[in-house]
Amino acid sequence: xxxxxxxxxxxxxxxxxxxxxxxxxxxxxxxxxxxxxxxxxxxxxxxxxxxxxxxxxxxxxxxxxxxxxxxxxxxxxxxxxxxxxxxxxxxxxxxxxxxxxxxxxxxxxxxxxxxxxxxxxxxxxxxxxxxxxxxxxxxxxxxxxxxxxxxxxxxxxxxxxxxxxxxxxxxxxxxxxxxxxxxxxxxxxxxxxxxxxxxxxxxxxxxxxxxxxxxxxxxxxxxxxxxxxxxxxxxxxxxxxxxxxxxxxxxxxxxxxxxxxxxxxxxxxxxxxxxxxxxxxxxxxxxxxxxxxxxxxxxxxxxxxxxxxxxxxxxxxxxxxxxxxxxxxxxxxxxxxxxxxxxxxxxxxxxxxxxxxxxxxxxxxxxxxxxxxxxxxxxxxxxxxxxxxxxxxxxxxxxxxxxxxxxxxxxxxxxxxxxxxxxxxxxxxxxxxxxxxxxxxxxxxxxxxxxxxxxxxxxxxxxxxxxxxxxxxxxxxxxxxxxxxxxxxxxx
Amino acid sequence: xxxxxxxxxxxxxxxxxxxxxxxxxxxxxxxxxxxxxxxxxxxxxxxxxxxxxxxxxxxxxxxxxxxxxxxxxxxxxxxxxxxxxxxxxxxxxxxx
Numbered sequence: 249x250x251x252x253x254x255x256x257x258x259x260x261x262x263x264x265x266x267x268x269x270x271x272x273x274x275x276x277x278x279x280x281x282x283x284x285x286x287x288x289x290x291x292x293x294x295x296x297x298x299x300x301x302x303x304x305x306x307x308x309x310x311x312x313x314x315x316x317x318x319x320x321x322x323x324x325x326x327x328x329x330x331x332x333x334x335x336x337x338x339x340x341x342x343x344x345x346x347x348x349x350x351x352x353x354x355x356x357x358x359x360x361x362x363x364x365x366x367x368x369x370x371x372x373x374x375x376x377x378x379x380x381x382x383x384x385x386x387x388x389x390x391x392x393x394x395x396x397x398x399x400x401x402x403x404x405x406x407x408x409x410x411x412x413x414x415x416x417x418x419x420x421x422x423x424x425x426x427x428x429x430x431x432x433x434x435x436x437x438x439x440x441x442x443x444x445x446x447x448x449x450x451x452x453x454x455x456x457x458x459x460x461x462x463x464x465x466x467x468x469x470x471x472x473x474x475x476x477x478x479x480x481x482x483x484x485x486x487x488x489x490x491x492x493x494x495x496x497x498x499x500x501x502x503x504x505x506x507x508x509x510x511x512x513x514x515x516x517x518x519x520x521x522x523x524x525x526x527x528x529x530x531x532x533x534x535x536x537x538x539x540x541x542x543x544x545x546x547x548x549x550x551x552x553x554x555x556x557x558x559x560x561x562x563x564x565x566x567x568x569x570x571x572x573x574x575x576x577x578x579x580x581x582x583x584x585x586x587x588x589x590x591x592x593x594x595x596x597x598x599x600x601x602x603x604x605x606x607x608x609x610x611x612x613x614x615x616x617x618x619x620x621x622x623x624x625x626x627x628x629x630x631x632x633x634x635x636x637x638x639x640x641x642x643x644x645x646x647x648x649x650x651x652x653x654x655x656x657x658x659x660x661x662x663x664x665x666x667x668x669x670x671x672x673x674x675x676x677x678x679x680x681x682x683x684x685x686x687x688x689x690x691x692x693x694x695x696x697x698x699x700x701x702x703x704x705x706x707x708x709x710x711x712x713x714x715x716x717x718x719x720x721x722x723x724x725x726x727x728x729x730x731x732x733x734x735x736x737x738x739x740x
Numbered sequence: 741x742x743x744x745x746x747x748x749x750x751x752x753x754x755x756x757x758x759x760x761x762x763x764x765x766x767x768x769x770x771x772x773x774x775x776x777x778x779x780x781x782x783x784x785x786x787x788x789x790x791x792x793x794x795x796x797x798x799x800x801x802x803x804x805x806x807x808x809x810x811x812x813x814x815x816x817x818x819x820x821x822x823x824x825x826x827x828x829x830x831x832x833x834x835x836x
Contacts, residue, residue: 349815443796456794485801486794554778565755572756574828579821585833586756594758599766602757606767607774609755610743623781625791630784632792664773680795704796 250275251412252727255321255469258415262309262320269305269320273298273364276322280366280413286394286735288386289407291327292335293367298322301364308362317472319362324414326405327368328375329460330449331355334365338451339383340373342571342578342596352449353481354418354460361476366414369404373598374568375425375453377401378669379660382600387657390432391728392694394735396654399429402463406433409463411730416464416473420450422457423556424650424673427685430463431649431697434687436470436714436724437463441704442680443488445474446481454563455486457556457677466724467686467715471495474707490705498708499715504538506713507642513549514647514699518671522691527648530688530698530717534646537716544642546634549675551627556674557667558611558624564601565608571596603663632679639703644713648672649685649697676701684710687723695723742775743768 250258250267261267277295284290305320325331328338330348332355337343351359358365372382380388380403388403390396391411398407402419406429409417419426421439430437438461445460452458462473472495479492510531515524535541573579573592580591597605611620638645651672660666676683681704688698698717702710718724748768752759759767813826822829 346819349811349818441796442794482803486796488796548784551781551784554781557774558778569756573821574830575816576819577821582831585831588831589756590758593756594760597757599763602759602763603767603770605755605757606748606751607771610747610751610771613751613754619782620775620778622791623786625793626786626789627781627784628792629789630786632795662773663770664777667774678792678795 249412251279254466255318255415255464255472258321259315259317263315265309269302269309269364270299272320273302273322273366276366276414283411283730283735284413286389287391287407287411287413288388289369289404289411289413290324290367291337291339291370291385291404294334294365298364298366305362305364316362318358318476320364321415322364322366323358323416323418324366324369324405324408325355325418326371326402326420328371328420328451329354329418330451331365331368334368336368336451337385338374339371339385340597340601341384342592344578346576348449350449353446353483354477355449357477369402369408369417371404372401372600374451374564374601375401375420375422376564376600376604378424378428378666379655380404380429381657382598384598390654391730392434393654395656396694397432397657399432399650399654401425402429405463406430406435406437409433409435409465410728416462416469418460418477419463420458420460421677422453422560423677424670426461426463427649427673427683427697427699428670430685431695432654434695434723434726435463435465436467436684436686437461438470438474438684438707438710439676439682440474440478440707441682443486444478444490444682444705444707446484446487448481448483452567454560455567456563457560467711467718468496468499470684471499471711493708495707495711498711500712501716501719503534503713503716506539506644508534508539508541508713509544509638509642509645510541511546511549511638511645511647512543513546514672518651518668519648520652520691523648523650523652523696526689526691526696527698531646533720534713534717537720539713544638544645546638546675548627548630548634549671552631552675552678553667553671555624555627555631556670556678557607558620559628559678561604561608562611562621563608565605565612568601568605600663628678631675635679635681635701643709645701647699649699653691653694653696672699680704682707682710684714686714686717689723743771
């Protein structure tokens, strides 16, 4: 079916006029109508806008103009990236009626590239969560098992790609929010190096950790999207000026002599033995392809969770102070302005967001700053040094993207239990390095993801290893069964 | 117990959050459990370690102070819960 195809395949079909952008867009819109009432990936679907854009692309094709790699390709974005005039909720009640007055830089870049925005995707409220259960609007379901969560916080972004409701999507990753849902749903998800993709117009959660990245069906597709969205942006003062490569140049089917390190902390305590076994099998595949694999250690890994949750919530408590019911968003009625602030925020934010604001405010408050926030920042230095030292010996580090496959709805109702499930992803954000999750097999019928971690601005090497692995395996070609009967059973 | 019920009420005040009784109880219990876990950081010697605020070393990002187009007044006010004569309108700020 056409909606199953990769970006590069769709590009060929469009360029050779075997399918029109309008037909392609309608195929996705129809599939969204068929499946999304059960999967609930989309918060907003932009039927008319998408069709209008598609017909503009078709006119361009008719004129015989050259077609860019993403031109006419239907895609969707997590609902924390601003889209001018298109409702952007961050899956929060407090932004229920927010229509951004400007586009995020990634929105502009994808529009300039000619991609067709199908809609905005569900997520954990303000990207706080690991299951998308914290959305104020709906629960997104995992297409491989409708009783399971899709992961989070970019759950809608992962499901839209896994269930072919979009050719690709953009997510954001503060502590694993691209890689973990990509792993749970069996798609490719990259968290780029901090500073590689502009955060301008990304609704902030934790500014020193947030990074936007692509979720795709193949490694090549991922590189194509990075070509469009990455690179310096003057509108983001943390954007880095670097020599942006053509990422598709790294799609080389050869890893002979490449040095891969296996941090033992990513295979031990807290990791489901079946997941560890599955990833070990992938390691053997890579070894067979000529990679030089050996064990290593990231000794401060166990401290990453507390350090992350103190730093991220501290930054969040500051970032979310802007939601005061004055300039945009929800406002509760009260007789004085302080009462209005307090009531607006009480009614507008969900439980997890309030919990994190409370934790972060406490960690920053007078008398506790040194013990919590400053201490966590020092630990962040040690975690970063672990990676620096490992990368003196290795080109790439490898481990599972998540400690378990997708879990059931409600299974992790204790907040701390949910936080602990981020152990394999948060260290990467603290260090600011790039990491990718790619399909790596199945445990109990659910996909698992192999995570490759690289040196800063070395996404290319990750793509090379990921591409080589993909050429030798068929995990990325397997699709969830979404026949009518399966959906009907799940909805009961 | 790292955090008391009074601490939770005080922090909620700093964060401009009105909490109900159930939330005060839940957050007292949950923040304690999270901070108990975070106490493992105390066992780590960080003497002389320089804190990291940003993974990528940041320097001052400066540019010429040029006037550039910005979002119009009307557009800015379009998302306002309450606006009047080009201003954001809010409930009274002081009692006097």
